[in-house]
Amino acid sequence: MVKLLSRRRSGRAKPEHTDRGDPAGDHPTETVDQPHPYSTKVEQAAERAADATRTAAATAAAQQAHARPRTSALASLGLVLATAAALTVATGTLARLGIAVGGLAVLVAIAGLAASGRRRSGARAGRAVAAVALLLAVAAIVVGSLAAAGALSWLDTDTDQVARLRDWLPGWLS
Secondary structure, rough: OOOEHHHOOOOEEEEEEEOOOOOOOOOOEOOOOOOHHHHHHHHHHHHHHHHHHHHHHHHHHHHHHOOOOOOOHHHHHHHHHHHHHHHHHOOOOHHHHHHHHHHHHHHHHOOOOOHHHHHOOOOOOHHHOOOOOOHHHHHHHHHHHHHOOOOOOOOOOOOOHHHHHHHHHHHOOO
């Protein structure tokens, strides 16, 4: 008539053995307060694992918060200079200045490629930026040289493309 029960983590008891096989379970139950010898070791191991996980997560978050930027500053500067060179060449009047800025952008982009290629620099993601800067700078130099030589009829040093755009845009918008 007495049920023997064992404790589970949730605090509820599960019947393991009854004297009479009483299906209704109306009789008073008696709980056994002796924990299984392995349950404390398992709980301790689970606590240690949880502590280690929390510590690892906190360490990873702190490292990510203090991580250095991954893109090379030289690659970014090369892209800015190459864009400035392309826009300067596109004006027509400033094509010669755009060639000079493009030459400087090529040098900085090559330095950005070299800096992003080093393993210890931590700036491996800057290779694509430096490559785009290099291509844009070379394109600006080529187009600027053709404009300065007069090989392009729509773009030369005597044509002010900005003024032409300023005159054309209001008529197109209306």
